Amino acid sequence: xxxxxxxxxxxxxxxxxxxxxxxxxxxxxxxxxxxxxxxxxxxxxxxxxxxxxxxxxxxxxxxxxxxxxxxxxxxxxxxxxxxxxxxxxxxxxxxxxxxxxxxxxxxxxxxxxxxxxxxxxxxxxxxxxxxxxxxxxxxxxxxxxxxxxxxxxxxxxxxxxxxxxxxxxxxxxxxxxxxxxxxxxxxxxxxxxxxxxxxxxxxxxxxxxxxxxxxxxxxxxxxxxxxxxxxxxxxxxxxxxxxxxxxxxxxxxxxxxxxxxxxxxxxxxxxxxxxxxxxxxxxxxxxxxxxxxxxxxxxxxxxxxxxxxxxxxxxxxxxxxxxxxxxxxxxxxxxxxxxxxxxxxxxxxxxxxxxxxxxxxxxxxxxxxxxxxxxxxxxxxxxxxxxxxxxxxxxxxxxxxxxxxxxxxxxxxxxxxxxxxxxxxxxxxxxxxxxxxxxxxxxxxxxxxxxxxxxxxxxxxxxxxxxxxxxxxxxxxxxxxxxxxxxxxxxxxxxxxxxxxxxxxxxxxxxxxxxxxxxx
Numbered sequence: 001x002x003x004x005x006x007x008x009x010x011x012x013x014x015x016x017x018x019x020x021x022x023x024x025x026x027x028x029x030x031x032x033x034x035x036x037x038x039x040x041x042x043x044x045x046x047x048x049x050x051x052x053x054x055x056x057x058x059x060x061x062x063x064x065x066x067x068x069x070x071x072x073x074x075x076x077x078x079x080x081x082x083x084x085x086x087x088x089x090x091x092x093x094x095x096x097x098x099x100x101x102x103x104x105x106x107x108x109x110x111x112x113x114x115x116x117x118x119x120x121x122x123x124x125x126x127x128x129x130x131x132x133x134x135x136x137x138x139x140x141x142x143x144x145x146x147x148x149x150x151x152x153x154x155x156x157x158x159x160x161x162x163x164x165x166x167x168x169x170x171x172x173x174x175x176x177x178x179x180x181x182x183x184x185x186x187x188x189x190x191x192x193x194x195x196x197x198x199x200x201x202x203x204x205x206x207x208x209x210x211x212x213x214x215x216x217x218x219x220x221x222x223x224x225x226x227x228x229x230x231x232x233x234x235x236x237x238x239x240x241x242x243x244x245x246x247x248x249x250x251x252x253x254x255x256x257x258x259x260x261x262x263x264x265x266x267x268x269x270x271x272x273x274x275x276x277x278x279x280x281x282x283x284x285x286x287x288x289x290x291x292x293x294x295x296x297x298x299x300x301x302x303x304x305x306x307x308x309x310x311x312x313x314x315x316x317x318x319x320x321x322x323x324x325x326x327x328x329x330x331x332x333x334x335x336x337x338x339x340x341x342x343x344x345x346x347x348x349x350x351x352x353x354x355x356x357x358x359x360x361x362x363x364x365x366x367x368x369x370x371x372x373x374x375x376x377x378x379x380x381x382x383x384x385x386x387x388x389x390x391x392x393x394x395x396x397x398x399x400x401x402x403x404x405x406x407x408x409x410x411x412x413x414x415x416x417x418x419x420x421x422x423x424x425x426x427x428x429x430x431x432x433x434x435x436x437x438x439x440x441x442x443x444x445x446x447x448x449x450x451x452x453x454x455x456x457x458x459x460x461x462x463x464x465x466x467x468x469x470x471x472x473x474x475x476x477x478x479x480x481x482x483x484x485x486x487x488x489x490x491x492x493x494x495x496x497x498x499x500x501x502x503x504x505x506x507x508x509x510x511x512x513x514x515x516x517x518x519x520x
Contacts, residue, residue, distance in 0.1 A: 156190075
């Protein structure tokens with residue numbers, strides 16, 4: 001009961017945030033399914049005239065269903081960028097198969113004698129489609145629409161990784177900070193939304209079926225009533241959606257992107273709150289995936305600014321190595337990013353958040369591990385935990401294996417927010433974290449010294465496009481407010497408040513900014 005009460009209290013404390021994410025989730029699904037209906041139903045009607053074409057089309061739309069949704073979202077970013085547009089496009093492709101298939105099946109199952117009667121009465125092909133085929137097949141088509149809608153509600157959670165928002169944002173944030181309540185705040189509304197959609201569309205389907213018995217007549221009445229209610233709710237939702245879109249039309253919008261883990265969320269909120277306090281712009285903060293996604297979004301004009309790490313730019317984007325001095329790395333990447341990508345790096349912050357191997361003190365003592373070099377002879381006995389991005393990067397495990405000659409017994413892929421619990425509960429022997437993570441102090445874990453200075457410095461630096469910088473000198477001055485400021489201890493404390501005290505990133509950022517006098 002305590003857990004239920006705890007969840008309810010947590011949910012109520014986040015109700016506005018969850019309501020916003022639910023609204024976004026419904027918006028994504030509605031547009032995607034609506035587009036799938038507008039295109040899928042006509043395709044289904046057309047392919048009924050040619051079996052060869054039908055097989056080809058059904059095969060093609062079936063291929064979309066076989067592509068893993070996360071990979072699909074990744075493929076589409078270089079083409080359509082990030083946000084609502086690519087999310088709707090991917091979900092539209094996922095929603096096509098059940099709608100096209102059910103339209104095709106619904107028409108093919110119509111008694112041929114009925115169609116022949118229509119032809120005998122002098123009906124044109126269009127009249128037969130409009131007056132006979134479509135009405136008789138519509139209950140079956142509704143079945144396809146129902147499947148498409150329910151499936152897309154679930155798949156839409158992944159759209160959060162490309163900045164489209166939705167309930168997936170709460171789920172991924174909950175996983176990142178190991179907060180089950182936050183995960184449930186995203187998962188439960190998504191599940192309920194799917195159940196409600198399934199119920200409503202199921203009753204619409206019943207309302208459209210031909211009557212065969214008295215009981216079906218009652219079902220139809222119920223279905224018609226629910227359909228009307230659903231229509232009213234949809235109309236109200238569309239009005240609210242329109243109002244929300246036009247509310248900030250008078251203001252110019254600044255879009256701030258950030259990656260999908262705690263520190264980046266806090267930094268995104270800090271820059272957003274600062275700009276909101278100092279300017280009249282409408283500020284939109286967009287959560288993106290990790291890796292190069294924010295970088296690509298900035299190049300594609302999908303966002304105006306995002307905080308990046310100098311070491312990530314140096315090793316991950318520019319594919320360079322060799323420098324270890326903070327100022328040298330900063331000056332080098334600033335020059336290269338300007339020349340190669342027409343991007344401007346603003347002033348760097350004081351703290352550096354580098355990668356760090358962490359383990360329990362007793363494990364370090366057992367194997368005699370103080371430096372990463374000490375892992376050379378014992379790594380084949382250790383189970384490593386870390387995020388997938390680290391395993392694939394040259395400034396991550398790939399380069400470490402070459403530099404230190406280490407080869408772990410096995411590698412477990414997990415979110416960075418889960419590694420502390422995994423180490424503390426002995427699920428893994430050693431893990432990769434960030435030096436400013438709050439979990440290091442909470443669990444009293446040991447950091448392994450990078451004795452060969454493999455990792456470059458990872459100072460935070462705001463990145464913008466050069467044309468944006470040249471047009472907005474006042475905004476650039478505001479964005480440079482944190483120049484040379486914010487220490488590792490301050491950042492670690494903010495991370496701790498989110499991951500261990502379950503505070504919202506926005507509240508932590510606001511508290512810090514107000515305490516330092518940056519905002520009112």
